[in-house]
Amino acid sequence: MPGPGYRFVGDEERANVLAVLDRWSADREAFDDPGEADMVRRFERAAADRFGAAHCLGVNSGTSALIAALVGLGIGPGDEVIVPGYMFVASIASVLHCGADVVLAEIDESLTLDPDDVRSKITPRTKAIMPVHMLGAGADMTALREIADAHGVHLLEDCAQAAGASHQGRPLGTIGRAGTFSLNHFKVITSLQGGFLVTDDPLVFQRAYSFHDQGWFPYREDEGEGDLLVGMNLGLGELHAAVALAQLGKLDRILARVRAVKRQLVERVGDLPDVSRRRLHDPAGECGTVAVYVFDHAEHAEDVAARIGAKTLLDSPTHYYGTLPAVAAFGRGEGRPVPSRAPGPARWPRTYERGALPRTDDILGRSVALATGVSDGYLGAGFGVHPASSDAEIAAVAQQFRQAVLATRTTSPASR
């Protein structure tokens, strides 16, 4: 099941796609530059505007956005990047494929990167800190910004799940040196496949551009300011950009509806014993795509999850470090799960095994997510409501959750 943008696809997306096809049909004979990326440029300009960044680069996925941003920041072999243990596997994979090392850090009760643990994991090799704004809400960007500035390291924001969210009035993605977004169908806005990055730094933009398009300088110039690079082909397609442009125009409408649905569900659920809501660093700035309840006891969370046909967030395949067998194998030096790199515990003694981050394990094991905009079983939010849910449906889901919590309440002193 998809994210909220998917449900808002309509006439605007259709019109933009047809405009691309019509332009191609009209110009078929004279067409000698398939790279003429009108919708891509329009999307990039609109997104830079919307997010308040100097530059935006459209790419073919959120994963490509992360890799291009890391290359843009100059991160490579010998560097360490601090990544939270609750993320998406792409947050780790992008770092490893750039040749840099991943240092896992704990999350706090907001389910995002814990600044205290980041402080303890900084080394002379640390080159970047990567907060991942999970489930629509931001990390503690005030604290992380301070740490990054104090140590002279980059902040790279993975905003794939938090398009349109903000921290104290500033759009997420513009607080760090660069921010990356995904446009896949689980995200706030979607083109089914795609992504983009934003940055104010002209060198980061130029390097990311050159890397994403065969080493060309921005907008396919042969020469320019910045670094000469050997590039790849990771660009956003014209047809996907046509959809993304229409979706971007609906972002605020989508957020308004998702936030209203979440507010309604949370109010209907009301206060319950032995459970509280996820702590948010800026409640007004979150997307509202998921409502997370953090229980006092893991057994209680597991019982409730089972009753509503969900799972705790500890059971989040591809989003929790303990469920990434290839990453763990890389850490152990087994096989070649990252083909471009020599594995080996001698070179890289860190462990990515489950248990490495006890606080993260504990918090995720006590957390149950209800969908309010994004419905994704792999994120734990397979149960809940969506932007098209009626008031009656929202009330029914809230009631079902309440009953599950009250029915399985574990209050005996022995279990405390």
Ligand SMILES: *Cc1c(COP(=O)(O)O)cnc(C)c1O
């Ligand atoms: C979805 C997602 C990505 C990757 O985006 P794709 O477009 O699927 O490549 C990266 N990071 C996070 C946190 C995500 O949720």
